[in-house]
Amino acid sequence: MTTLVVGASGATGKLLVEQLLHRGERVRAVVRSCDKIPATLLEHPLLSVVEASIADATDGEIAQYVDGCDAIASCLGHNLTLKGVFGHPRRLVTQAVQRLCHAASKNGSDKPVKFVLMNTAGNCNRDLNESISFAEQCVMALLRRAVPPHRDNELAAEHLRTAIGQNNASLQWSVVRPDTLINEAEVSEYQPHVSPTRSAIFNAGKTSRINVAHFMAELISDQATWNRWKGEMPVIYNQQ
Template sequence: MRIVIFGASGGTGRLLVEQALHRGHKVTAVARSLDRLEPHDRLTLQPADVRDEHALHAIAADHDAAISVISRPVRAHGDLHSRGTHAIVNALQAQGVPRFICVSSGGVHPKDPGLPLWYRLAIPLFFKDLYRDMYAMEQIVRASTLDWTLVRASYLVDTPARGHYRIEDGHNPRGGSRLARADLAAFLLDELDNNRWLKATPTLAY
């Protein structure tokens, strides 16, 4: 499969690229800086700002699917998720790329009773701007004509994959607050293969 990965230079993105190549896919990696990715004969590096829709049109052409793991620092302000995803969605639709998997967060709905209490209390204090931007991102994906999946991940940690986690549709697994990036990357690629969660919002946590 020919996959374009947006946000490929981040912690999850690098693992996703590595796992996709291991599974035999052809990968186009997109991020502003791609210096931390190792060369591979099935890997194409495309430095770009995901908010630059004009650049994304050329990049998206001739791919079967796209995965977005774009992210910004938690305390940073801005609209990277919504603006970037708007550009990505428009480019994919224009270039006829049918499948799109977009990573969001369980914190998008701060009143979700499945979230730990400390998380629900922290969201309006520390993460309000971030999750407002992610909420707007989700609405852009849902309004698209793509075969989309919105994957809400719990707080991502740099630990070895466990190979198992809990999944709920549209709400956080009760009390779950952690997920290894490696497990998230594996789930994203599995979903490309099985399309179990088309037009759905699987939410992952241990």
């Protein structure tokens, strides 16, 4: 199996690449600069690196990235700087998801391509009509208007949920929703849930980036895990 990883040089993306390689999976990683990938990974025989900006790639280049891949994983996100949060492209994740899905649908694969999107516990799964308090609704409405990356996360997941849907012959998907991200050196106990078990605003949980990477790799490489969570938006927390 070959997995295309976009956002592969980010804090979680690098860990996902490592997790997949440890499972013996082939990885095609798209990065802005190879300097952001550890040398130990760059030397791995199962890793090929494409040095490019996914936002600036042409449709033909996107098609080349996707060609021959059995899975696509997006760990794309906005840099936590003034320019990264409020600058362009404001729909970085959404546009990448749309273009990657379009390319995958034209790929001519004899089985559906898996698409795993890293998202956020602050985004509701509208298939389940997840309820949140009125106070949280107010905060989310403010974030949606004032913080472009939050709306970008929502729209990216909505594209998979509505435009791709549950019965697409070319694509299957899962949206992984971690809560507050923290750094840990090793994979620890964590639990996936169908919906949030706590408020992402007023009672946030913690999810280590390496656990997010581990779960995304499990979705890609383990068919039983994929069958359980495809077409869903699992929320994961570190085990307390």
